[in-house]
Amino acid sequence: MTLYNSRMFFSWWRQRRRQKLLAEPFPVWWVPHLERNVGHYPRLTPPEQARLRDLTRILIAEKLWLARGGLLRVTEEMMVTIAAQAALLLLGADRGYFPRVKQVVVFPTEFRTPVAGDDWEDDFLSDIPHAGQAVDRGPVLLAWDEVLQEGRDPQAGFNVVVHEFAHQLDFVDGLALGTPPLGRRDLETRWKYVLAVAFADHRRAIREQHEPTFFTPPAAESEAEFFADATEAFYCRPRDLKALYPAIYELLAAYYRVDPLAWWGDTAADAVDHPNCIPI
Ligand SMILES: [Zn+2]
Numbered sequence: 001m002t003l004y005n006s007r008m009f010f011s012w013w014r015q016r017r018r019q020k021l022l023a024e025p026f027p028v029w030w031v032p033h034l035e036r037n038v039g040h041y042p043r044l045t046p047p048e049q050a051r052l053r054d055l056t057r058i059l060i061a062e063k064l065w066l067a068r069g070g071l072l073r074v075t076e077e078m079m080v081t082i083a084a085q086a087a088l089l090l091l092g093a094d095r096g097y098f099p100r101v102k103q104v105v106v107f108p109t110e111f112r113t114p115v116a117g118d119d120w121e122d123d124f125l126s127d128i129p130h131a132g133q134a135v136d137r138g139p140v141l142l143a144w145d146e147v148l149q150e151g152r153d154p155q156a157g158f159n160v161v162v163h164e165f166a167h168q169l170d171f172v173d174g175l176a177l178g179t180p181p182l183g184r185r186d187l188e189t190r191w192k193y194v195l196a197v198a199f200a201d202h203r204r205a206i207r208e209q210h211e212p213t214f215f216t217p218p219a220a221e222s223e224a225e226f227f228a229d230a231t232e233a234f235y236c237r238p239r240d241l242k243a244l245y246p247a248i249y250e251l252l253a254a255y256y257r258v259d260p261l262a263w264w265g266d267t268a269a270d271a272v273d274h275p276n277c278i279p280i
Contacts, residue, residue, distance in 0.1 A: 017061075018058055021057055022054055022057065022058075026057065030056075030076065030080045033076070033077045033081055034052075034080060034084055037080075037151045037152055038081060038085055039154040040085075040088055040154055040235070040260075041084065043263040043264065044091075044263060048091055048258075052084055052087050052088070052091060055083075055090050055091070055097070057083075059083035059087060059097055060080070064102060064103045065078075065103075065104050065106065066104070066105045066106070066139075067105075067106055068105050068106070068141075069107035069108055069109070069111050071106055071107060071108045074104075078106055079104075081147060081148065081151055082104060082106070082142060082161055085159060085161035086161055086165040088162060088258075089165050089166060089169060089231070091257075091258050092256050093257045095169070095172075098168050100136070100172065101139065101140055101168050102138075102139065103138070103139035104139060104142065105140070105141045105142070106144050107142065107143050107144065108143070108145065109144070110130060110131055110143050111129065111130060111141065111143060112128070112129055131143040133164065134164040134167035140165060140168065142160060142161065142164065146160050147160060155236065155264070156236070157232075157237045158236060159232050159235060162231055162235050163228045163229070164228070166228040166232070170224055170227055178199075178223030178225075178226050179195065179223070180255065187251065187254055187255070190247075190251060191251050194247045194251060195223060195227070195248075196223075198215075198226070198245060198248060199219075199220075199223055199226045202214075202215045202219060202220050202226065203220045206220040207220075214233070214240065215230065215233065216229050230245075230248055230252065231256075234256070234260060235260050238259075238260040238261040238263075238264060239261060239264065242261060
């Protein structure tokens with residue numbers, strides 16, 4: 001079999017396996033995990049909920065789930081909670097199932113270093129404690145306590161799963177510049193401009209120690225961090241993001257092809273006062 005043929009066969013086989021998986025009923029005992037731990041889930045429309053359940057099942061089946069840092073095993077609750085939050089990024093657009101992520105590594109709490117001998121480069125990992133980390137062509141590492149807390153309370157404004165999987169989408173073009181492939185040249189050009197202006201504005205605010213800033217201090221480190229932070233804001237603070245940075249909201253809505261503001265309706269917190277933000 002040629003390389004082309006074997007790829008075709010593998011793709012057909014994988015497609016068939018997915019169809020078989022989705023033909024089975026969704027495990028009913030997973031639903032309470034979605035309802036309790038994934039704050040977005042009850043707010044989605046029924047078709048979105050159905051798609052999220054399908055995406056969740058495929059991500060659980062196709063990733064290798066590893067427990068580290070003293071965690072005995074990755075439970076079904078952990079897998080459902082993590083996979084469903086990652087699936088939020090895939091809800092509107094068909095861009096596969098994070099094909100470059102083979103493993104999801106779960107720690108009980110913040111972690112410093114991975115267990116030696118795993119198949120990712122230790123050089124990529126820092127000594128600073130992390131709640132999450134995304135490695136290009138490698139795993140996503142997550143601290144379960146943070147995942148659970150933020151998953152249950154999306155309106156607190158942060159989501160480590162969304163953040164790390166947004167990095168993985170950004171890695172897809174091999175550049176990690178905060179500019180994932182948007183599929184349209186006009187969108188990509190506009191995104192580069194909007195990102196550059198907002199990123200420079202945020203960097204300046206952090207440098208001059210303005211308080212408060214809308215984006216987090218780590219978002220000032222690089223365009224890639226800014227993109228992941230903006231994605232978190234898009235999913236968890238849509239009203240504020242739209243009010244303060246309408247162009248960013250619009251571009252992220254075009255990329256992810258969802259409108260998170262519709263999920264929160266009138267219950268989203270009113271835009272808070274961020275005097276240092278310059279709407280663009
Ligand atoms: Zn990051």
